[in-house]
Amino acid sequence: MKRVSKAVALSLMVLLPMVGHTDDKDVVDYRQHIMKSLEHQTAVLGQILSGAGPAENTLAHMETLALTASVALKSFEAKVPGGAAKPEVWKDWADFSKRMKEFADKSAEMAKVGREQGVDQAAMLVIEALPCKGCHDVYRDEKKL
Amino acid sequence: MLVYRSQPYSLLEPRTAALYSEGNVLNRSTALPRLAWAGIALAGTLLPISGHADDQDVRDYRSHVMKTLGEQFAALNQISKGKAPAADVATHAEVLSITAGVAKVAFTPKVLGGEAKPEVWDKWDDFSKRLDEMVAAANDLAKSAKSGGVAAVTPKLSSLSCKGCHDVYRVQKK
Amino acid sequence: MRCLRKPPYWVSGVLGVAVLTALFAGRTVEADGSNLSSGATNDADALVERGRYVALASNCASCHTRRGGAPYAGGVKFETPVGTIYSSNITSSLENGIGKWTAEDLRRALHEGVAADGYRLFPAFPYTSFTQMTDEDVAALYAYMRTVAADEYRPPANDFLFKQRWAMTIWNALFFEPARFKPDPKQTPEWNRGAYLVGALGHCGACHTPRNTFMAEMPEQAYQGSSLREYVTADKVRDWAAVNLTSSADGLKTWSVDDLTKYLHTGFSLRGGAWGPMNDVVGNSTSKLTLEDARAMATYIKSLPLKIPPEGEATISPVTPEQAALGQTIYKDRCEKCHGASGRGGMFSGPPLAGNPTVQSADPDSLINAVLYGATPAEGMKLGAWETMKPYADVLSDTDIANVSNYVRGSWGNAAPPVDAARVAKQR
Structure with a gap:
């Protein structure tokens, strides 16, 4: 019995780290799941605010947007070029990370206002909270989308 | 931001209001107080455009919602396999849960096309029930993620199989 | 009591006028709240301000200010199929601008296309639209133009054909009829305001109305789209299509009055934003008008009779x-x-x-x-x-x-x- 459990323990020690191994493709895939999610959520919010979607879901979308934005920056920390991320992301990390953090903060603020004061008020913050343009112009490679 | 007078969303063309009836309440433990719902109903007042959601808008909206579910689910799968940061598990589970909660509204207007088969409305009772089940499972997942992290989430992920529903209700992808 | 006799009947009249004057005197006060200056100065300021607004609505600056030049000093090049013409210096310069012009000179130029020394203007200057300007607006514009700083720039000479000003007599006889704007009593004041802003001051038809062989706007196809030529650099031209502004399928059908108002007022609407040659229009003119005026223009434009494709287009x-x-x-x-x-x-x-x-x-x-x-x-x-x-x-x-x-x-x-x-x- 002892020998079996020792063997089991040894193999686990060898195998477990391999289970957790993240390769480059995983990194790119994960951050793309996040960014694409953001794209969809931004789109639906835009639909609702222009009267082409169900207003009752406004707050839900603001919440999910804020939550997703909160994990976006970290997904770029691993310096793995690929997908549509230009090398500038890491070359200008100070600026990139500052912008991502602003995005996370402002969308969190928007969701908070939505929860506490109603989506009317939150909608006022929407343009500020979603500065996709400024960042994408610099850091996203249009040809690789 | 300039404020333009426009009609509140709920008072817009009858079709729009009817399309998205206000009978659907977010299926979340933190239900919004009534006052917040009033605020949401007035959402159109200060928002720029008077609205008209047509068929394509309905299709686009539900496509975005379902695709968000797909992306979040994929992210959770990666996390459960150790291929993405474990610390993010609660966030994605929460997003999944909230998004699942709005899916039914997305399918309420009977607009054929996109990837939705006519069965969605022909068998609305069953479809609707399955959506409810998905919401319940997603809410449960979110709770587990908060309290037990990846370890608690991994075994439950399989309970969120998309295939069963998609086989019946989604147009097969070629 | 005997001391309190009833005042003579005319006192109430005087009092009434005094009260009304006190109430409404405030109405002629400038936006800056000044009401201490004499009545005459107030009116003069108000007239200049009105003229400034008319100049904005008419977008004089965009055609009369060349890149890098002083405001209204002219020199903008217009190349037409029959030659090149340059916009004139309309600053208050006595030698090179219109400093010597009287109010009647300006009125004649705007209403009849004739300049101070009697020579005829070419319709590159859209007097065919400005002829509709009210006399009050013309007077206001005159007051404003007197305040424009003098600049001594002399635009280049026009091409040969654009020196033959006598030819304009014929052109005018064929294609031009001076006429003031007449509000349509069947329409709302807002609509009429919009019709005036679009047709008389804004002269949108100058770009958006197709022209015949002699480059006259064709009123029966008003605002149905035309083409224009931009001078990117001295020798590089770029052609643009000015869109059909009527609400047919290839025009503004999907745009609401709201959308169009926002576009004119801010340069942005969810149906589309201003770019290209419209940047001058929105940036220098419509965005500086009041929101009400923008809405009036949008209301009018959305009411235009639909374009029905002429025979040529229908067969494509x-x-x-x-x-x-x-x-x-x-x-x-x-x-x-x-x-x-x-x-x-x-x-x-x-x-x-x-x-x-x-x-x-x-x-x-x-x-x-x-x-x-x-x-x-x-x-x-x-x-x-x-x-x-x-x-x-x-x-x-x-x-x-x-x-x-x-x-x-x-x-x-x-x-x-x-x-x-x-x-x-x-x-x-």
């Missing part, structure tokens, strides 16, 4: 599905991200292409320009949350651009005639 068939299909992959790779798979754009992505007048114009020049050169708003204006459209001139070939243009011109209900690669080449 729209893009075929086969032609459109050639551009589908390019669209998916390059355009879909911002303009959407369903061509509807989005609040945070880009303008809709479905039902878009630029896309649907029979004349594809503006559409091609958008793809070649991108689209940027006027200085200081933003296109909402939209990402800037990049230029694709170096990335897509003429054939590619023709194909993707055909795709958008034939999808989602759009039905515009096809574009060929040669047209794209011409626009480079």
Whole structure:
């Protein structure tokens, strides 16, 4: 019995780290799941605010947007070029990370206002909270989308 | 931001209001107080455009919602396999849960096309029930993620199989 | 009591007038709240201010101010099929501007197309629109123009044909009838205000109304779209298609009065934003008018009689599905991200292409320009949350651009005639 459990323990020690191994493709895939999610959520919010979607879901979308934005920056920390991320992301990390953090903060603020004061008020913050343009112009490679 | 007078969303063309009836309440433990719902109903007042959601808008909206579910689910799968940061598990589970909660509204207007088969409305009772089940499972997942992290989430992920529903209700992808 | 006799009957009249004057005297006070100056100065200031507004609405500055030149000093080049003409210096310079002009001189120029020394103006100066200006607005404009700082710039001489001013007598006889604006009693005051702003001051028809062989606007096709030529540099021209402003399918059908008001007032609406030659119009003129005036213009424009395609256009068939299909992959790779798979754009992505007048114009020049050169708003204006459209001139070939243009011109209900690669080449 002892020998079996020792063997089991040894193999686990060898195998477990391999289970957790993240390769480059995983990194790119994960951050793309996040960014694409953001794209969809931004789109639906835009639909609702222009009267082409169900207003009752406004707050839900603001919440999910804020939550997703909160994990976006970290997904770029691993310096793995690929997908549509230009090398500038890491070359200008100070600026990139500052912008991502602003995005996370402002969308969190928007969701908070939505929860506490109603989506009317939150909608006022929407343009500020979603500065996709400024960042994408610099850091996203249009040809690789 | 300039404020333009426009009609509140709920008072817009009858079709729009009817399309998205206000009978659907977010299926979340933190239900919004009534006052917040009033605020949401007035959402159109200060928002720029008077609205008209047509068929394509309905299709686009539900496509975005379902695709968000797909992306979040994929992210959770990666996390459960150790291929993405474990610390993010609660966030994605929460997003999944909230998004699942709005899916039914997305399918309420009977607009054929996109990837939705006519069965969605022909068998609305069953479809609707399955959506409810998905919401319940997603809410449960979110709770587990908060309290037990990846370890608690991994075994439950399989309970969120998309295939069963998609086989019946989604147009097969070629 | 005996001391309190009833006052004479006329006292109440005097008192009444005094009260009313006190109440309404405040109405003629300047926006800055000053009511201490004498009545005469107040009125004069008000007149100049009104004239300044008329000049904004008429967008004098855009045609009379050359790049790098002083305001209103002229020198903007207009190349027509029959030669080149330059805009004149209309500053208050005595030698080189209109400093010597009387109020009647200015009125004659605006209403009849005749300058102070009797020579006739060419309709590159849209006196054919300004003839509708009210006498009050003309007087106000005169008061304002007197305050414009003098500049001694002399524009270059016009080409030969544009020195033959006698020829204008014939042209005017054929195509011009001086006439003040007459409000339509059947319409609302707002509509009439819009008709005046669009037709008389804004002279939108100068670009948006097709012209005949003699370059006269054709009133029976008012605002149905035309072409114009931009001088990018001294020797590089770029043609544009000014869209059909009526609400037919290839015009502003999908735009509401609200959308158009926002466009004029801020340069941005969810149906589309101002870019290209409209930057001068929105940036220098309409965005500086009141919101009410912008709404009036939008109300009028949305009421225009629909364009019915003239015989020539009706026989050009729209893009075929086969032609459109050639551009589908390019669209998916390059355009879909911002303009959407369903061509509807989005609040945070880009303008809709479905039902878009630029896309649907029979004349594809503006559409091609958008793809070649991108689209940027006027200085200081933003296109909402939209990402800037990049230029694709170096990335897509003429054939590619023709194909993707055909795709958008034939999808989602759009039905515009096809574009060929040669047209794209011409626009480079």
